[in-house]
């Protein structure tokens with residue numbers, strides 16, 4: 001007996017747009033089979049170890065039998081306390097660790113479940129295009145109608161709230177956004193945060209800000225927390241992750257802070273879904289948030305060095321790039337005459353370098369690719385050499401190969 005289970009999947013799965021990475025994955029697998037040495041700058045997956053004190057905190061936490069049982073649903077009190085202290089230290093924002101901070105199994109989990117906790121089928125959710133996929137895929141799973149806000153290079157990829165029609169603003173339930181931005185690397189001035197808070201209070205829209213690149217900022221730039229803005233806490237939550245700054249992507253730990261009612265809704269849903277984060281990992285995360293500033297400076301220097309090195313190489317290949325003030329990415333216009341998919345596939349086929357086509361982040365990302373600076377300078381140099389050898393330049397991409 002064969003039952004067609006694919007056709008019986010819930011509509012919430014078929015609502016998800018096709019996975020642009022699928023073709024890329026297929027070509028990556030084929031290239032590997034052919035023995036090609038891939039340089040994968042496609043994922044936002046930091047290279048290397050978590051900090052030594054974090055590993056040591058985890059190892060010693062393993063020796064405590066208490067940590068081997070179910071963790072508390074709402075996260076350990078000491079991790080929540082360290083989140084509140086970190087916020088006070090970094091942004092001067094006061095948080096009640098009991099009601100205004102919730103540890104998460106990585107921020108993607110929380111960003112997605114928040115939509116399940118607040119979105120009914122047919123509700124309108126505002127999401128910039130391009131954006132991090134969880135910002136629209138979560139709401140889509142919940143049955144949202146997504147109203148994309150098209151971002152433009154000429155506006156430095158900053159949301160233009162005046163392009164949101166009045167009737168859409170009135171019925172919108174949530175606005176997801178993210179500065180410093182993945183994928184565009186854009187940073188938003190404090191005035192933007194003030195404007196979006198005014199706008200959201202007026203229309204009673206929930207603001208969901210993803211501040212996962214809080215510390216990956218350079219050249220003296222300090223990213224703004226939405227919660228620094230007076231009045232923001234009435235309408236907002238802000239998400240953070242330990243994945244990027246602390247090389248802990250595989251550990252699965254992040255957190256959300258902000259309005260206690262909004263957080264309570266997410267907590268109620270999660271109480272029915274999961275048992276929270278392994279206490280050992282919460283101990284480690286707590287240690288990460290308490291690391292001395294020198295650690296953060298080292299990380300910043302590492303990514304800034306890679307950024308400058310790669311931009312220098314691209315400049316010699318004809319690109320004209322302004323260095324971004326934050327994130328671990330470069331957002332690079334495709335070679336003249338090519339779209340995102342063609343360019344990413346051409347680069348992969350000709351050089352074995354994997355970059356992410358910008359349209360994977362929504363239509364607004366068309367015409368760009370995202371390059372993750374997740375390899376050391378030697379490997380990045382090798383990637384640049386291969387581009388040069390393959391004749392891939394900003395103006396020289398015309399004769400694309402068929403893939």
Ligand SMILES: *Cc1c(COP(=O)(O)O)cnc(C)c1O
Pocket residue numbers: 044105106107108109132178182210212240241242243244249253254
């Ligand atoms: C990497 C990233 C995350 C992190 O997700 P985790 O689930 O915490 O690993 C969240 N948002 C954005 C925009 C990211 O780039």
